[in-house]
Amino acid sequence: MDWKQADYTGWGRALSARGEVARPERRAALTGLDAAPAFGMRRSYGDAALNAGGRAIDMTRLDRLLGFEPETGVLSVEAGARIGDLAQAFAPRGWLPAVMPGTGFATVGGCIAQDVHGKNHHHAGSFGVHVAEITLLQGETEITVEPGAPLFRATVGGLGQTGVIVAAKLRMTPCKGDVMLVTERRARDWDEHLAFLDGSTATYTVGWIDATATGKALGRGIVEEGETGAGLVRRRERARRVPMDAPNFALSAPVVHLFNRAYYARVPARGRTLVKPIGDFFFPLDKIHDWNRLYGKRGFHQFQCVVPLAAAPALREMLTEIATSGLASPLAVLKRMGPGRAGFLSFPMEGYTLAVDFPNREAARALIARLEDRTAEAGGRLYFAKDALARGAQIRAMYPELSDWQAEVARVDPDRRFETDLVRRLNLRNA
Amino acid sequence: MESWILLGATSAIARAFARRLATEGATLFLAGRDEAELEAIAADCRLRGAAGAEVLAFDARDPAGYPALIERLAAQEGVLNAASFVGSMPEQAAIDAEPRLIAGVIADSFTGPATFLQMLAPLLEARGAGTIVGIGSVAGDRGRLGNYVYGAAKAGFATYLSGLRNRCARKGVHVLTVKPGPVDTSMTWGMKMPFMTSPESVAADIARAVKRRRNVIYSAPIWRLVMTVIRLIPEPVFKKMSF
Numbered sequence: 001m002d003w004k005q006a007d008y009t010g011w012g013r014a015l016s017a018r019g020e021v022a023r024p025e026r027r028a029a030l031t032g033l034d035a036a037p038a039f040g041m042r043r044s045y046g047d048a049a050l051n052a053g054g055r056a057i058d059m060t061r062l063d064r065l066l067g068f069e070p071e072t073g074v075l076s077v078e079a080g081a082r083i084g085d086l087a088q089a090f091a092p093r094g095w096l097p098a099v100m101p102g103t104g105f106a107t108v109g110g111c112i113a114q115d116v117h118g119k120n121h122h123h124a125g126s127f128g129v130h131v132a133e134i135t136l137l138q139g140e141t142e143i144t145v146e147p148g149a150p151l152f153r154a155t156v157g158g159l160g161q162t163g164v165i166v167a168a169k170l171r172m173t174p175c176k177g178d179v180m181l182v183t184e185r186r187a188r189d190w191d192e193h194l195a196f197l198d199g200s201t202a203t204y205t206v207g208w209i210d211a212t213a214t215g216k217a218l219g220r221g222i223v224e225e226g227e228t229g230a231g232l233v234r235r236r237e238r239a240r241r242v243p244m245d246a247p248n249f250a251l252s253a254p255v256v257h258l259f260n261r262a263y264y265a266r267v268p269a270r271g272r273t274l275v276k277p278i279g280d281f282f283f284p285l286d287k288i289h290d291w292n293r294l295y296g297k298r299g300f301h302q303f304q305c306v307v308p309l310a311a312a313p314a315l316r317e318m319l320t321e322i323a324t325s326g327l328a329s330p331l332a333v334l335k336r337m338g339p340g341r342a343g344f345l346s347f348p349m350e351g352y353t354l355a356v357d358f359p360n361r362e363a364a365r366a367l368i369a370r371l372e373d374r375t376a377e378a379g380g381r382l383y384f385a386k387d388a389l390a391r392g393a394q395i396r397a398m399y400p401e402l403s404d405w406q407a408e409v410a411r412v413d414p415d416r417r418f419e420t421d422l423v424r425r426l427n428l429r430n431a
Numbered sequence: 432m433e434s435w436i437l438l439g440a441t442s443a444i445a446r447a448f449a450r451r452l453a454t455e456g457a458t459l460f461l462a463g464r465d466e467a468e469l470e471a472i473a474a475d476c477r478l479r480g481a482a483g484a485e486v487l488a489f490d491a492r493d494p495a496g497y498p499a500l501i502e503r504l505a506a507q508e509g510v511l512n513a514a515s516f517v518g519s520m521p522e523q524a525a526i527d528a529e530p531r532l533i534a535g536v537i538a539d540s541f542t543g544p545a546t547f548l549q550m551l552a553p554l555l556e557a558r559g560a561g562t563i564v565g566i567g568s569v570a571g572d573r574g575r576l577g578n579y580v581y582g583a584a585k586a587g588f589a590t591y592l593s594g595l596r597n598r599c600a601r602k603g604v605h606v607l608t609v610k611p612g613p614v615d616t617s618m619t620w621g622m623k624m625p626f627m628t629s630p631e632s633v634a635a636d637i638a639r640a641v642k643r644r645r646n647v648i649y650s651a652p653i654w655r656l657v658m659t660v661i662r663l664i665p666e667p668v669f670k671k672m673s674f
Contacts, residue, residue, distance in 0.1 A: 004621030025443055025617045026468050061443070061617075064475035078471075089479055 002033060003055060011292055012045035013299030014360040015388050017052035017421060025061040030166065033057060035139045035417040038164040040080060040107030044114065045302045046388030047421035048159060054419075057164060059109055065089070066167065073172040074132055079109030079165045084283055086170075091178035091278050096228070098130035098173040102333075104283035109165040114385040115157030115346040117337065119204040119226065119282070125340015126348050128156030130171045136163035138412060147342075153401075154408035157343030159384060161409045161418050161429070177230030180204075180281040185271040186264065190219025190316050194352070197336040203227055204281070206335050210260040211319065211328035211356050212253070219319055221334065222267050226281050233275050241289040245297045251359055253326040260330055285331075295359050300329070301388055303368050304355035306337055306348065307380035314378035315352055318371050322356055327364045329357040344405035347383045355386065365389060384422060392426040406431050432482060432509045436460040436500070436551075438489055438544055439517035441468045443616035444566065447634035448514065453481035458507070462489035462500060491517045491543025492535065501550050511555055514564035514637070515544035520581040520618060533580050540584035545591045552595065556602035562641050563599070563606045565592040569649065571610070572658040576673050596646060607640050608647040609633070612654040626653050 003020040010016075024030040038057040039049035049056070063080035073095055077086065084104020086097050101116040110116075115128040124130070134145045134155055143163075145152045155162045183202070187193035193207055202225035209221040249255065285291050292300065307315050322328050332355065339350040358364035368389050375382060381398040382390050396402055406429060416429070423429055435452050437445050440461035449459055453476035461469045461476070461484060473484035487500050504511055518540040526532045548563060555561040570578050571585030589608055596606035611633050613624035628651045636650040649655040664672070 001621040023617070023620060026441065026465065027471070028465070028468070029617070064471050065478040066471060066474050068478055 002029075008042065008050065008056075009299070010046050010049055010388065011043050012301055012360070012388055013292055013295070013297075014301055015047045015050060015299075015421070017047070017050035017056075019051050019053055020055045021058055022055070023058035023061055027062065027166070030057070030062065030164070031137065031140065031142070035164075037160050037418045037420045038079070038109060039160075040110040041082065041105045043103055043106045043110060044385045046384075046386065047425060048114070048384055049110075050421040051419070052421055056420075059107065059164070062166070063107075073174065075170045075172050076167065077108055077170065078167045079107060079112075081108050082106065083108070083111060084279060084286060087278055087282065088178075090172060091175055091228075094174055094177070095172040096175045096278075098124055098171060099127040100282050101127075102283065102285070104279060104286050108168055108170070109160075112156055112165055112168060113158060113160045115341060115343045115348075116385065117348050119206045119335070121340065121348060122205065122336050122338040123203065124173070125338060126157075126342055126346055128342025128346065129340050130173070131156060131168055131342070132171055133169040134165060135167040137166045138163035139417070142166065150404070150408050151412065153342070153344050154405050154412075155343070157341070157346040158405065158409070159345065159423060159428070160420065161423060162412050163418065175228035177228060178278050179229050179231050179233045180226045180276045180278055181229045181273065182276050182281055183225045183271065183273045184267045185223050185225075186267055186269060187219070187221050187223050189217060190319070193219045193221055193223065193334060194312060196223040197334065197352075200225055200336075206333060208263070209319070209332045209334045209354070209356075210264055211322050211332035212257045212260050212326070213264075214320075214323045218323055219316065219334075220264065221332075222264065224281070228278070229275070231275065233277050239287050239289050242291055242293040244293065246294045248296050248359075250294055250296070251329050256328065256330055263330065295329075295357075299360045300357055301360055301364065301368060302331075302355055302357050302386040303371050304353060304383045304386040305371070305375040305380045306351050306353040306383075307375065307378040308349065308351040311378035311380060312352055314374060314380075315354055318354065318374050321367065321370065321374075325363070325367050327358050327361070327367055329359065331355075331357040344401035344408075345384065345399055347381060347385070349381060351380070387422070387426075390426060392428075395426055396428065402428070403431060432456075432458065433512060434458040434460065434504075434507050434509060435512045435514060436462060436487070436504060438462050438491070438513070438515040438547065440472060441465050442516040443630040444611070444614060444633050445514070445516040446472055447630040448516075448637055449476050450479060451634055451638050453477070453479040453484070456480055456482050458483040458485075458509075460485050460487050460500075460504065460507075462487040464488070464490050489547075491547075492538045494543070494546050497547050497550055500547070501554065504551065505554055510560045511551075511558065512562045512564075512641075513548065513551055513555075514566070515548065516566050517544050518566065518568070518581070518585070520578060523577055523580070526580050536580050537584045537587070540581060541587040541591070545588060548591075548595060552599060552604070555604045556599060559603040561604050562644075563592075563595065563604065564637060564641065565589075565606070565608055567592070567608055567610045569610050569612045569654050569658050573661055573669070605641075605644050607637070607645060609637055609640070609650060610647065610654065610658075611650045612657075626651055626657070
């Protein structure tokens with residue numbers, strides 16, 4: 001049986017779909033399927049991976065490493081391979097994926113389709129910058145696409161609309177070994193937080209932000225800077241699993257407030273330097289499988305925006321609104337981005353990006369709508385990988401190259417065989 | 432240095448097991464019918480640390496091709512190990528419509544791998560070491576409505592493995608019988624089944640059982656209990672049940 005009826009969700013679990021899903025284990029089985037949008041580990045929060053009432057292809061079983069050239073560091077790999085798996089296999093040999101998102105469970109195909117960024121975006125740019133070739137399946141024809149072609153720019157960050165990403169060649173980056181030297185510093189408030197991020201010369205930099213701190217402490221957090229290194233380090237503990245949906249009070253305001261205070265205080269005032277396994281630094285939450293269940297049955301949303309450097313004051317106002325709302329969860333990240341992006345619909349722009357999780361409640365949805373308005377006013381951008389709530393006209397206006405993308409997608413998929421719930425909800429393909 | 436030949440190496444469980452062996456630095460012989468698929472798996476294993484990964488053509492229904500494989504393995508030095516993952520399970524309705532399909536099921540799931548292992552065993556015995564892993568099935572523990580031809584083939588294979596263990600144990604060669612319950616693969620895609628486990632989990636169970644020289648394991652382990660209960664149901668009652 002190729003297709004089975006299934007209920008499936010995005011990572012935020014607020015949006016779901018019922019439809020037929022196939023999960024080919026062989027390349028020939030994939031080629032034999034009718035054209036349909038593909039998904040990987042469904043780590044996009046909203047509906048990027050969903051196709052309600054239609055069909056979708058689960059790519060996670062096509063996850064093989066196909067070839068590696070040690071002279072150039074180019075890895076050829078199937079789209080269903082997970083980034084964390086690549087890091088684990090190659091770091092001991094001195095190579096890492098050049099860009100790694102915040103979860104190692106993301107697949108190569110997903111990283112391309114969302115043109116994800118990592119903690120080194122200010123130096124390295126987005127994932128697609130390091131892609132040397134993409135193999136696309138369009139119906140029964142397999143084609144390869146290289147940088148420079150409009151189809152490449154429409155595929156990177158292209159939400160799977162140009163065909164099924166089957167395999168890719170990635171330019172890996174050299175690393176010193178499979179441990180991380182991590183420096184953690186307290187940033188006492190917003191200004192210091194931005195100053196630390198601006199002044200950081202580290203390869204990997206990210207700020208955890210206490211999105212519940214208000215007043216003088218607004219914007220406080222921990223700035224983490226990391227470099228790869230060689231050496232021995234305590235092995236990673238076995239991953240734990242969230243066994244059931246948590247009750248609604250699990251992430252209520254007082255609980256989050258207390259947690260965040262403790263999390264902040266755990267780093268001494270003078271800072272500290274630690275040696276960590278590579279996964280602990282890049283994918284801190286992967287140690288807890290199914291952590292999205294902590295938000296209970298109704299799920300959660302992540303708001304993520306990027307605003308230009310000059311709009312930092314507007315971002316501060318957004319944070320003020322978040323911090324006083326009492327709705328934020330512990331997961332909140334602030335980061336400085338560089339200009340590097342590789343697709344027509346890539347999220348990154350030079351500036352600051354803020355990401356905050358919220359439980360899926362009426363008040364939070366209303367707050368997110370206001371934050372989206374502020375993002376638009378600040379000349380910023382929302383992220384398709386995280387979005388479940390945006391309004392089409394507003395988010396479309398944030399992507400100046402949308403019409404280039406639409407033209408290319410209309411050319412290669414005139415019958416709209418790869419449309420997903422996200423593309424329909426935001427009406428992305430209609431000029 | 433350890434070498435492993437995997438029969439039916441494109442199966443999901445075989446792939447997961449091959450990855451484990453690759454990270455341990457074993458030399459792999461990946462045997463099966465789908466050459467393109469086997470080459471992809473071999474590349475994956477080499478990049479994950481296998482000392483070598485070679486593709487061999489193996490069709491369970493064509494024993495004439497077996498001696499070439501045996502010859503290749505004989506040329507390989509060091510400890511030899513083998514694991515058979517082959518088997519096929521057409522829908523019972525298809526067999527009802529065309530009973531002659533039974534021959535293929537028996538060849539894939541029983542006589543093919545048994546014939547191959549019968550040829551291979553002397554090689555391992557001569558070296559006085561090595562492990563043979565045979566994948567049976569909980570379906571072989573009792574014939575039931577939905578898949579009794581497959582079950583019969585796996586039962587035959589399990590009995591064969593039991594005898595082979597008895598024979599090889601005297602020569603320092605260990606035989607492990609693995610009885611997986613439902614595993615989340617393309618074979619079971621779209622079926623609703625209890626205690627479903629993953630290929631990675633079965634592969635981990637096999638690796639552990641090889642190290643501990645276990646004789647018969649169930650994967651997931653709960654199936655040992657479930658099948659004990661099912662075997663105890665008296666036939667007059669069992670024949671009226673349909674699960």
